[in-house]
Amino acid sequence: MVQLLRVENFNISSDGICAGEDHTLERPFGHVDPQRLFAWAGATASWPMRSEPGGSRGLDDYLTRDYARNIGAEIMGRNKFGPQRGPWPDHEWRGWWGDEPPLHTSVFVMTHHQRPSFTLSDTTFHFVAGEPASILDETMEAAQGKDVRLGVGGATIRRFLDADLVDTMHVAVSPVKLGFGVRLWESPDELLDRFHLEVVPSPSGVAHHLFWRK
Amino acid sequence: MVQLLRVENFNISSDGICAGEDHTLERPFGHVDPQRLFAWAGATASWPMRSEPGGSRGLDDYLTRDYARNIGAEIMGRNKFGPQRGPWPDHEWRGWWGDEPPLHTSVFVMTHHQRPSFTLSDTTFHFVAGEPASILDETMEAAQGKDVRLGVGGATIRRFLDADLVDTMHVAVSPVKLGFGVRLWESPDELLDRFHLEVVPSPSGVAHHLFWRK
Numbered sequence: 001m002v003q004l005l006r007v008e009n010f011n012i013s014s015d016g017i018c019a020g021e022d023h024t025l026e027r028p029f030g031h032v033d034p035q036r037l038f039a040w041a042g043a044t045a046s047w048p049m050r051s052e053p054g055g056s057r058g059l060d061d062y063l064t065r066d067y068a069r070n071i072g073a074e075i076m077g078r079n080k081f082g083p084q085r086g087p088w089p090d091h092e093w094r095g096w097w098g099d100e101p102p103l104h105t106s107v108f109v110m111t112h113h114q115r116p117s118f119t120l121s122d123t124t125f126h127f128v129a130g131e132p133a134s135i136l137d138e139t140m141e142a143a144q145g146k147d148v149r150l151g152v153g154g155a156t157i158r159r160f161l162d163a164d165l166v167d168t169m170h171v172a173v174s175p176v177k178l179g180f181g182v183r184l185w186e187s188p189d190e191l192l193d194r195f196h197l198e199v200v201p202s203p204s205g206v207a208h209h210l211f212w213r214k
Numbered sequence: 215m216v217q218l219l220r221v222e223n224f225n226i227s228s229d230g231i232c233a234g235e236d237h238t239l240e241r242p243f244g245h246v247d248p249q250r251l252f253a254w255a256g257a258t259a260s261w262p263m264r265s266e267p268g269g270s271r272g273l274d275d276y277l278t279r280d281y282a283r284n285i286g287a288e289i290m291g292r293n294k295f296g297p298q299r300g301p302w303p304d305h306e307w308r309g310w311w312g313d314e315p316p317l318h319t320s321v322f323v324m325t326h327h328q329r330p331s332f333t334l335s336d337t338t339f340h341f342v343a344g345e346p347a348s349i350l351d352e353t354m355e356a357a358q359g360k361d362v363r364l365g366v367g368g369a370t371i372r373r374f375l376d377a378d379l380v381d382t383m384h385v386a387v388s389p390v391k392l393g394f395g396v397r398l399w400e401s402p403d404e405l406l407d408r409f410h411l412e413v414v415p416s417p418s419g420v421a422h423h424l425f426w427r428k
Contacts, residue, residue, distance in 0.1 A: 001266070003397035045426075057382050057426035058412035062276045069283055120260070168271050199415055212259075212271035 004147040008167035011037035017178040040204040048102040073106045073139045074147025078105040081109045081132030106142045132163045154182040169211040218361045221280045221383035225251035231392040232244040254418040262316040286357025292325045293371030320356045346377045368396040383425040
């Protein structure tokens with residue numbers, strides 16, 4: 001089986017913004033209210049953070065249920081782990097994901113600042129520096145034949161796109177405008193030289209953008 | 215986890231026909247050319263019967279890749295196993311699925327005519343009689359906590375729908391008319407008293423009908 005690098009459930013506004021500025025411990029998305037971008041996913045039965053039964057099982061649910069299918073490891077930018085910049089102030093705080101992270105695999109956090117690996121429930125966090133290609137090699141090995149999920153943020157995804165390492169990408173475009181912040185793209189057309197694209201409107205109002213390598 | 219009974223990738227014409235008449239060993243779908251209904255699925259990267267690399271990874275692929283996700287066992291009508299009617303002429307012929315069936319679980323074939331179980335590769339075929347509810351109980355136990363897929367044909371699905379045992383159902387409606395044959399429905403509206411329905415048009419021309427229990 002070919003191992004893929006997959007972006008799953010990446011949420012942006014109609015003007016291409018995926019996160020706000022001024023991240024803090026209290027506001028991981030800065031000035032952006034993440035509910036405006038994530039509400040479609042939270043309404044589905046298969047959303048990994050769902051704590052109660054119920055939820056829809058239509059189109060949106062096909063997207064959220066694919067989040068973990070055949071994933072063996074994840075790469076994430078440092079912002080998805082925590083709001084810190086520069087050297088780690090301490091190792092006590094262990095990320096935004098709680099004692100039972102919904103990731104369930106090895107996770108490779110991209111940072112130039114070393115830190116020992118640790119395990120929370122069935123998720124092990126490693127901290128790695130280097131170019132996207134070498135980080136991907138290391139993560140593919142940890143995935144043991146399964147695919148690798150490329151987590152947020154937008155800057156991390158842009159780096160892997162620029163290095164032409166992404167195989168499939170699902171971007172959910174919400175019908176809200178945010179004006180400024182971290183931008184994934186000016187337009188999805190920027191990627192059409194290298195990717196097939198299907199745009200699938202959902203009854204929830206989101207437009208699912210499905211990319212796969214040409 | 216709740217175990218679901220799921221219909222996956224069930225293909226019908228725009229006039230509700232899922233199979234032809236006059237099934238034979240050479241023509242499992244009778245007068246209907248199955249390519250006219252199945253072509254969308256065969257074009258995807260995740261189609262279980264795909265023998266070569268390649269294939270699309272857009273909307274249609276989300277549907278075919280869900281075929282096996284979290285499935286622990288399958289129930290199928292006798293027509294999906296073979297064309298025979300009445301008592302088995304012999305036990306030498308072991309179904310339409312070859313030495314390596316793409317099912318990869320225990321399979322329960324509904325028939326009033328007893329036959330010993332047998333295993334081909336990682337698929338074990340059992341032959342069971344009785345009401346849908348009791349067959350479902352037996353299959354759920356074999357699925358060991360995972361979901362059960364309800365395979366074809368149309369008459370089998372109708373029996374489980376009539377007994378209100380189906381939890382989710384994906385029907386791919388192709389833009390062809392077949393006129394006569396085995397019918398799933400006159401209209402999907404027949405099911406709206408018990409199911410939510412989203413209709414999602416695909417660029418391939420198929421309209422995916424996604425049902426889940428209210």
